[in-house]
Amino acid sequence: MSEMEKVYNPSEIEARIYADWEKSGDFAPKGAGEPFAIVMPPPNVTGALHMGHALDDTLPDILVRWRRMLGDNVLWVPGTDHAGIATQNVVEKKLAQDGRTRHDLGREKFIEEVWRWKEEYGGRITSQLRLLGASCDWAHERFTMDEGCSRAVREVFVELYKKGLIFKAPRIINWCPRCHTALSDVEVEYEENAGKLWHLRYQLAENPKKYLVVATTRPETLFGDTAVAVHPADERYQDLIGKEVLLPLTDKKIPIIADEYVDREFGTGVVKITPAHDVNDYEVGKRHKLPALAIMDTSGLLNENVPLRYKGLDRFKARELALTDLEEKGLLDSVQDYENKISRCYRCHDVIEPYLSPQWFVDMPKLAAPAVEAVRSGRLKFYPERWSKVYFDWMENIREWCISRQIWWGHRIPVWYCECGEIICAKDDPQTCPKCGSDKLTQDADVLDTWFSSALWPFSTLGWPDAAADLKKYYPTALLVTGYDIITFWVSRMITMGLEFQKEAPFHKVVIHGLIRDEHGKKMSKSTGNAVDPVELIKEYGADALRFTLASMATAGGQDLKLAASKVLASRNFMNKIWNVARFVLLKLADNKFSAEKSPADEWILSRYQQVIQKTDSALRNFYFGDMALGLYDFVWNEFCDWYIEMSKLGLHKETFLTVFNGILRLLHPLTPFITEEIWAKLGNAGKVINANWPQADKALLNPAREKKMAVVIELIRAVRNIRAEMNVAPAKKADLIILCGDPAVAEALTEAKPYIQQLSGVEKIDLAARLAAKPRNASHAVINGAEIFVPLDKLIDLQAEIARLEKEKNKYQTEINRIKNKLANKSFIEKAPPEVIEKEKEKEKDYAEKFKIVEEQLKALAAS
RNA sequence: GGGCAUAUAGCUCAGCUGGUUAGAGCGCUCGCUUCACAUGCGAGAGGUCCGAGGUUCGAAUCCUCGUAUGCCCACCA
Numbered sequence: 001m002s003e004m005e006k007v008y009n010p011s012e013i014e015a016r017i018y019a020d021w022e023k024s025g026d027f028a029p030k031g032a033g034e035p036f037a038i039v040m041p042p043p044n045v046t047g048a049l050h051m052g053h054a055l056d057d058t059l060p061d062i063l064v065r066w067r068r069m070l071g072d073n074v075l076w077v078p079g080t081d082h083a084g085i086a087t088q089n090v091v092e093k094k095l096a097q098d099g100r101t102r103h104d105l106g107r108e109k110f111i112e113e114v115w116r117w118k119e120e121y122g123g124r125i126t127s128q129l130r131l132l133g134a135s136c137d138w139a140h141e142r143f144t145m146d147e148g149c150s151r152a153v154r155e156v157f158v159e160l161y162k163k164g165l166i167f168k169a170p171r172i173i174n175w176c177p178r179c180h181t182a183l184s185d186v187e188v189e190y191e192e193n194a195g196k197l198w199h200l201r202y203q204l205a206e207n208p209k210k211y212l213v214v215a216t217t218r219p220e221t222l223f224g225d226t227a228v229a230v231h232p233a234d235e236r237y238q239d240l241i242g243k244e245v246l247l248p249l250t251d252k253k254i255p256i257i258a259d260e261y262v263d264r265e266f267g268t269g270v271v272k273i274t275p276a277h278d279v280n281d282y283e284v285g286k287r288h289k290l291p292a293l294a295i296m297d298t299s300g301l302l303n304e305n306v307p308l309r310y311k312g313l314d315r316f317k318a319r320e321l322a323l324t325d326l327e328e329k330g331l332l333d334s335v336q337d338y339e340n341k342i343s344r345c346y347r348c349h350d351v352i353e354p355y356l357s358p359q360w361f362v363d364m365p366k367l368a369a370p371a372v373e374a375v376r377s378g379r380l381k382f383y384p385e386r387w388s389k390v391y392f393d394w395m396e397n398i399r400e401w402c403i404s405r406q407i408w409w410g411h412r413i414p415v416w417y418c419e420c421g422e423i424i425c426a427k428d429d430p431q432t433c434p435k436c437g438s439d440k441l442t443q444d445a446d447v448l449d450t451w452f453s454s455a456l457w458p459f460s461t462l463g464w465p466d467a468a469a470d471l472k473k474y475y476p477t478a479l480l481v482t483g484y485d486i487i488t489f490w491v492s493r494m495i496t497m498g499l500e501f502q503k504e505a506p507f508h509k510v511v512i513h514g515l516i517r518d519e520h521g522k523k524m525s526k527s528t529g530n531a532v533d534p535v536e537l538i539k540e541y542g543a544d545a546l547r548f549t550l551a552s553m554a555t556a557g558g559q560d561l562k563l564a565a566s567k568v569l570a571s572r573n574f575m576n577k578i579w580n581v582a583r584f585v586l587l588k589l590a591d592n593k594f595s596a597e598k599s600p601a602d603e604w605i606l607s608r609y610q611q612v613i614q615k616t617d618s619a620l621r622n623f624y625f626g627d628m629a630l631g632l633y634d635f636v637w638n639e640f641c642d643w644y645i646e647m648s649k650l651g652l653h654k655e656t657f658l659t660v661f662n663g664i665l666r667l668l669h670p671l672t673p674f675i676t677e678e679i680w681a682k683l684g685n686a687g688k689v690i691n692a693n694w695p696q697a698d699k700a701l702l703n704p705a706r707e708k709k710m711a712v713v714i715e716l717i718r719a720v721r722n723i724r725a726e727m728n729v730a731p732a733k734k735a736d737l738i739i740l741c742g743d744p745a746v747a748e749a750l751t752e753a754k755p756y757i758q759q760l761s762g763v764e765k766i767d768l769a770a771r772l773a774a775k776p777r778n779a780s781h782a783v784i785n786g787a788e789i790f791v792p793l794d795k796l797i798d799l800q801a802e803i804a805r806l807e808k809e810k811n812k813y814q815t816e817i818n819r820i821k822n823k824l825a826n827k828s829f830i831e832k833a834p835p836e837v838i839e840k841e842k843e844k845e846k847d848y849a850e851k852f853k854i855v856e857e858q859l860k861a862l863a864a865s
Numbered sequence: 866g867g868g869c870a871u872a873u874a875g876c877u878c879a880g881c882u883g884g885u886u887a888g889a890g891c892g893c894u895c896g897c898u899u900c901a902c903a904u905g906c907g908a909g910a911g912g913u914c915c916g917a918g919g920u921u922c923g924a925a926u927c928c929u930c931g932u933a934u935g936c937c938c939a940c941c942a
Contacts, residue, residue, distance in 0.1 A: 007904065172940090190938090197942085216942060263941055271942050279940045340942095354940090384881095386869070393868070393938065484937090519877075521935075552890090555879065559870080560935085562877060566891045573904040584901035622881080630879070630889070645901080718908090724896095725908035731897050762899090816886065823884095829922040837884055837923090844886090 004586065004682065008579035010542030014674045018130055021677075026690050027137045029075040036072040037474035038064060039458050039506075040136055041482050041490070042144060044083035045118050046090045049128035051516040051524060051563060052483060054534040057134045058547045059513060059554060059625060060481045065135055065670035066620055067478075069694040075474055076135065077461045079142035080125060082118075084410040084450040085179055085347050091117050091409070107408050114409050128535055133543050133673050135690070140470075142461045144453040145411065152460035153411045153453050154427045156501060161415075161425045165363045166403070168415075172279045173402050175355035176345040177300030177315075181406040182359050183345060184449060185399060186488045188352055190341040197267070197338035198323065201331040202228055205244040205253050212237075212245060212256070213333045215267030217340055218277075219326065220319040222247065223306040224295040225254055227273040229284060232258035234269050248331045249322060250307060259284050276356040292356055298406075300353055315353070360404035360413060360446065364496070368398045371496040374505045380495065383623050384558045387484055387512045394488045401493075403449045410447030417442050455493035458506035475502060479509035484558070487512070511623045514560035521562050537568055544672035545572040551671050552629035574633060575675050578668070581641060582679040585661060589683075594654040600752055601647035602656040604710040607703035608639050609660045614697050616667050629671055636664055643714065647756050658683075663695045709749035712785055713756060719782040720761035723791045726805060727780050727798065734764035738779070738790040742770050746786035763791075781806065781858045783851045788858075799862060806859050813852040820845040 021027060029035075038060050043053050060076060068074045091114045092102055102110040126141070142149060160166040174183040198219050201211040214228055225247055230237040237256070244253040261284055262271050275285030275292035285292055295305045300315045309325075310318050326332040343352040372395045374380045375388050382388040404413060416424040418433035419440045432439045453460070458480075462471040476498070482491065491510055498506035517523060518530040525531055537546045548571040553561040588594075598606075612635040619628035640660065648657065662685060669676040669689045680689040720737060729735055737757070741747045747768060750757070754766055779790040780802055820841050823829055830838060 004901095006902070008902095214942085218942085261941085266941065273942095278942080280942075281940095283940085341939095389869070390937070397939085488938095515936095521877095553878080555881095557870085557879095557881080559878090564877060564891080567877075569904080570890055573902095576904045577902065580902035580905085582901080587901070624881075626879075627881085634889080641901090642906090649900095721907060722909085728896085731899075731907080812886080819886095823923080826922060832922045833884080840884080848886095 004579070004583045006580070006583070008542075008576045008675065010544065010575070010674060011539065013678050014131070014133070014538075014543055017674050017677050018133060021135065021688075021690060022130070022138065024688075026688065027076070027135045028139060029073050029137060031071055031073050033070070033072040035075070035473050035478075036064075036067045037075040037077065037462075037477040038479060038481070039077045039461055039477055040079060040134075041480075041486070042079040042081040042142075042454065042457065043125050043129075044086050045080045045122040045125065045143070046083055046087045047125050049125055049132070049534050051532055051534050053125075053129070054132060054546060055513060055516055055550050055554070055561065056482060057129060057132060058550045059511070059623075061132075061134050061136075061547075061673075062551060062625060062628075062670040063479075063481070063620070063623075065673060065690065066694065068135075068690070069666065069669070069692060071693070073473075075137055075140065075470075077140045077142065078126065078129065078134070078136035078138060079144070079457075079461060080122060081450060081454060082143065082145040082410065084405055084407055084447060085181065087114060087118070088407050088409040089179070089347065102408065110408055131535060131538050131543060133547065135673070140461070144450070144457070148463065149453055149456070149460045150411060151427075152456045152464055153448065154414050155465045156456060156497065157414055157448070157452075158425055158427050159501070160362065165366055166360060167363065168358055168360050168404075170356060170358045171361070171400070171402070172277075172282045172354050172356050173359050174343065175298070175353045175357070176348065176350055177296075177298065177353055178348045178350035179345060179407070180298050182355075182357065182402055182404060183352070184402045184451070187346045188343045189346050189349075190343055193340055193342035195338050195340050195342070197336040199268070199333040199335070200248060200272075200326060201333050202245040202248060202270075202272075203331075204240070205246055208246065211331075212240070212270045213268045214270045214272045216272055217338060218274075218319070219322050220302070220310075220315055221274045221277045221295065222272060222322065223250065223302070223310065224274040224276050224293045225272045226275060226285065226290040226293055227255050227257045227288065229257050229259045229262050229271045229273050230269060231262040231264045232260060234258075234262070234264050236269065248329070249325055257284075257288050257290075259287065278354055282356065294356055296353065296355070298355075359402050360444075360448075361400040362403055362452075364398040364401045367496050367500060368395050370499045371395055371492065371505075374495060374499060379508070380505045381509050383509060383511045387487060387510070387558075390484065390487055391492060395492055398492075401449075403452050404444075404446040405449055406446055408447065410450065411453060413444040413446050413448060415444040417444070451489055451493060454490055455497040456501075458494055458498060459502055464501070475506070476504050477507045479511055480507045481511045481513065483515050484512050485515060512558055513554050514558050517560050517562050519562055519564040521560070532563060532565075541568050541572040542575060542674070544575050544675050545569075547673075548574065548629055548671050551625040552633070553626060555624070555626040574637065575672065577637060577641065578664075578672075578675060578679070581636075581645065581661065582682060584645065585657065585683060588652055588657075593652075595651040598653050598656055599647070599651060600706060600710065601644055601756070602653045603703050603706045605640065605644040605660055606656060606701045607707055608635065609663055610697045610699065610702050613663070613667065613695050617697075620670075632664070632668055632671070636668075640664065643710075646760055650755050650759055665689055666692050666695050709752075712746055712749050712787075713753040715784045716750065716787070716789065717757055717761045719784050719789060720757070720763060720791060723780045723782060724762065727791075727793060727801065729791075729793070731762065733794075734762060736765045736792050737761070737763040737767070738772075738776055738792070739766065739768040739787055740770075740772055740775075740790070741768060741787035743786040750787065775858070775861055781855075783809070783854045785847060788854050803859065803862055806855050806862070810852060810855045810859065813848045813855065816848045817845060817852060820848070 041056055064074050064076045157166060174188050176183055195217055197215050197217055200214050202214055203211045212228060228245055240256050241258045243256050245256060247254050261280060273281045273284050275282045275290055276294040293305055295302055296315060297303045302310045302313050302318050304311060345352055375391060414426060416430055418438055420433060420436040420438060422433050422435040424430050430441060458477055459471060459475055462468060462475050464471050495505050522530055534546060545568055549568045612631060615631045616628050665676040665680055666689060677689050739750060751768060757763055776790045776792055779792040782789050823841055
């Protein structure tokens with residue numbers, strides 16, 4: 001038997017145990033049980049493990065370990081995401097250190113560079129997942145740009161293209177001038193902005209003394225204006241419709257048009273129309289056949305379509321200059337403060353530019369219906385249910401999904417253009433044009449949105465497009481666990497693609513958890529410096545402590561989790577507690593002195609144990625991770641350790657002890673896999689706990705009568721301890737105890753428990769009587785359910801203190817009695833409440849009344865003495 | 866402009882389907898080197914369950930309104 005330190009030290013143990021699990025193939029699917037598959041949300045290859053991942057992977061690991069112990073055929077598929085823009089940014093930054101850009105390398109060399117980078121650093125996140133204890137099957141590890149995933153992407157693209165569900169068209173899209181690419185709508189973040197509303201004067205061409213006032217938040221875009229618009233029914237401007245204004249700072253004339261889009265109430269009711277730089281204006285422009293004049297390049301610098309003075313200026317510099325110039329010319333009418341939203345790139349946070357350009361789109365509006373129906377019908381459920389609302393809101397108002405990105409790292413769009421004008425979309429690279437036979441084919445330069453390959457993850461990782469055995473066995477997967485922040489990015493698109501290509505949604509259940517925040521509820525981020533590094537926490541407290549903390553905070557409502565170091569510390573202490581129970585067991589096994597018979601404490605803990613099994617099961621079935629963790633914490637610490645072990649020190653029944661403690665290890669294993677595995681081995685159990693059977697509750701061991709008796713015993717011990725503490729009886733001093741108990745059942749329970757009472761309340765002599773000739777003098781007194789107790793004191797009793805104690809007690813009972821009396825006096829309560837509720841109230845009243853009477857008598861006795 | 870969520874002890878939160886003596890962890894007070902554990906043990910203090918109405922025999926729990934906070938969505942310059 002190996003030595004165990006007093007303090008649990010996880011670091012060496014965790015590394016050793018994980019290596020053993022992995023080496024032994026303990027994570028591989030096996031057995032004839034039901035298939036139970038989960039795909040891991042693939043973290044970015046560029047990433048390091050953050051608290052979000054820690055939660056995202058702890059929760060499924062709990063489920064996966066649980067199902068494995070239940071005998072299911074469990075597959076948890078790990079993998080990483082190529083994370084197009086993010087990864088490209090990282091590698092570009094690295095190049096920048098040597099003063100190089102990706103253009104210096106050229107596309108091919110640059111991509112090679114990224115692959116090299118991925119080989120070298122991409123393993124960091126997966127090694128960190130191992131630190132966390134994630135029991136995923138590494139043999140199934142995938143990468144969104146590996147061979148199989150790439151084939152799946154092409155297959156899907158080509159199929160959708162053929163059906164017209166993927167197309168290329170000019171649209172106003174979200175353009176990031178820093179990343180030089182288009183973004184989808186979900187990749188844009190909005191931020192409150194204390195901006196200005198500038199009122200500009202557009203002079204009438206026919207009479208420059210007159211002018212229209214146009215309100216805008218973006219004066220620099222005026223160079224792209226190709227009209228100003230008013231509402232067709234706006235009386236103020238009726239006679240101006242069809243006439244022209246002079247575009248300020250230029251020598252252009254642009255028409256005044258009428259369009260219902262204009263809000264008469266807003267500003268002056270006159271809008272500048274800039275079709276190339278605003279979504280709404282683009283629509284207006286189309287209706288009125290206005291030209292769309294782009295005035296910016298892809299970096300957000302003004303181009304040749306503006307007066308020379310502004311050409312090459314950054315958009316914000318150009319704004320300043322334009323405003324100065326307008327003011328000088330007397331064309332700046334007024335300026336107002338104006339609150340609006342500013343859109344930013346979710347990657348680099350640069351300000352997004354609405355930009356007219358041809359891009360590739362998935363026609364989501366045509367694909368969405370089955371995905372909505374799957375959830376409406378209940379075939380696919382969100383937990384908690386309210387998240388389905390977010391899903392519906394998104395899916396029922398879905399727009400075209402812009403999937404082309406003007407970067408280099410990613411799945412290249414499988415479309416080629418022939419010099420004859422033919423467009424070829426193919427799964428395999430075409431050599432010649434099927435129409436003209438030319439071999440001068442140029443592939444589309446763009447790559448796909450990273451989320452395009454993520455959308456296929458549940459089936460691409462299982463071997464599709466081949467008719468793979470894994471796909472057949474594990475699709476649809478059992479469930480998905482993820483944060484609410486990617487319902488739109490990922491969940492909705494996986495459901496859509498799963499239904500389109502597999503005819504079934506990729507999972508039946510979506511378990512949504514909250515987001516990790518710092519202690520004060522602030523979003524964790526590197527820039528604010530409040531991010532907690534899970535790897536650091538694991539180093540300091542152990543992976544089990546971190547996992548236990550995260551699970552205990554993942555409550556039924558799915559609220560955000562505020563992570564405080566004090567909580568991890570508390571979990572660490574709990575691990576230490578368990579560790580020390582194990583040390584205790586080992587000591588006792590070494591002593592080899594056991595009781596032959598089960599004691600009342602044994603019966604009691606066995607009964608409680610059955611209930612904790614049931615509670616744990618039901619918590620897991622409902623994804624109430626917090627309930628599971630807290631339920632086990634409470635059972636282990638407050639029942640098993642505080643009462644059962646303490647009582648067992650009088651005589652330990654080996655079988656009961658080991659049954660319950662091994663049961664605890666198994667129940668805790670999904671939460672805290674390392675320490676339970678280590679202790680499992682130390683106790684000499686066969687095999688590993690990771691492969692052990694999940695405990696089954698045995699109803700025959702439920703023992704309500706024993707629990708009731710034990711409740712009285714515990715109440716009595718607490719009462720004695722309370723007296724000792726309050727009356728300052730020295731802890732080492734053995735006291736006497738006189739119990740006055742007229743209830744034979746209670747008397748029996750207490751008699752039986754005499755050794756426990758002596759052991760746990762520091763009492764030597766116990767007298768139990770049905771009645772007393774005279775109540776003891778100079779004794780402190782308390783009343784419990786069915787009995788009253790006296791603790792004679794050496795020194796003269798502190799009358800004041802004793803009276804104060806009893807008065808407090810009396811008042812408490814009085815309050816309760818009054819409450820219940822009122823309730824019972826209420827006629828409608830008696831008439832309408834269920835009989836068992838009334839019965840319960842009456843019983844309570846009786847108990848309180850009895851206690852009240854006893855305390856009152858005692859007070860009288862004290863007063864008389 | 867829509868929607869969602871939250872408001873319970875000093876702090877962070879449980880309390881899921883109305884009946885609890887309203888709980889936990891941390892913190893606080895008092896006392897303990899009790900032979901598994903001071904990362905511990907024992908005993909305590911601490912709560913108008915955000916406010917106002919309502920439903921009900923009964924509300925922290927359900928409904929309405931309000932206040933505060935957080936988040937998401939939305940093309941009004």
